Amino acid sequence: MxxxxxxxxxxxxxxxxxxxxxxxxxxxxxxxxxxxxxxxxxxxxxxxxxxxxxxxxxxxxxxxxxxxxxxREIPTLIYTVRGEVDVVAKIVGLIERAVETLLVVAPSLDALGERVLQSIAEATKRGVRIRAILAEPTSFDTAGMEQRIKRDTMAIDMVADSKEALISMPDLSVCGWADNPFISVQLEGFLEQTWQNSKKE
Incomplete structure (x- = not known):
């Protein structure tokens, strides 16, 4: 030792x-x-x-x-997307990923452009339940889409499957996007109240 x-x-x-x-x-x-x-x-x-x-x-x-x-149910990042081309691409991507539900708020559905309208049409064919709150009735074929009118609607809001959310300026110049269930559910709850208080079309 x-x-x-x-x-x-x-x-x-x-x-x-x-x-x-x-x-x-x-x-x-x-x-x-x-x-x-x-x-x-x-x-x-x-x-x-x-x-x-x-x-x-x-x-x-x-x-x-x-x-x-x-x-980890809450991703920490909320992405900012700038430029009409990129904002439209983000909107189209959100719609294409929707599986069950899509809630859309916009001053005018027609103003979102052909790509967005086509994505909405394809989503209805996939069986996605789509509800739209608009400032004015749309000329877009709304077969399979529920629609309500709220005249003072200004911004563009979308929530897909209570998991993905997007808020955009009316001119599509910039948007905020998150694949964040907590944020999505919060926004969806607010939009759900707006839906209930809006005029049926």
Whole structure:
């Protein structure tokens, strides 16, 4: 023990405590007796032990990442999109991703352009329930789309499947977009009240 104490700088009175701790970790093998004998395990044993610990650590980290991902219902980013071309592309993408419901608010549906109108038509064919709150009736074929009129409608709002939301300036110059369920549900709740208070067409 005196040799180990000299090599490690650990006082000989503390050596047994340190060696017992190493033994519990599998880094030292102890043999009962008087005196107790300590020896280093084989390198293959230590390699297997370290590999197992690294594997377990990796599995724990993957499980933690999975759990955090499943609980993360609120993405932190709200994206700002500028320019009519990019705003229209974002609107079309939102409509194309809609599976069950789409709530649209706009001063004029026709003013959104042919690409948006075509996307709405295709969404109705997919069975998406589409409701539109407009400042004025549209000349667009509204077959399969519910429509209500609210004359003071100014901005463009859209919510798809309670998961994705978009708010745009009427001229499509800039919009805010988020694939954020919390924000989408909040906006959808407000638009739902507007729907209930709007005039049936």
């Amino acid at each position: 005196s040799g180990i104490s000299a090599e490690t700088g650990i006082h000989h009175a503390n050596l047994y405590t340190v060696l017992d701790a190493l033994s519990h970790r599998g880094l030292v093998v102890s043999q009962e007796g008087r005196p107790r004998v300590y020896r280093i395990p084989s390198l293959s044993h230590m390699e297997e032990m370290l590999i197992a610990k690294v594997r377990q650590l990796r599995e724990d980290l993957e499980e933690l990442h999975k759990t955090r991902h499943e609980r």
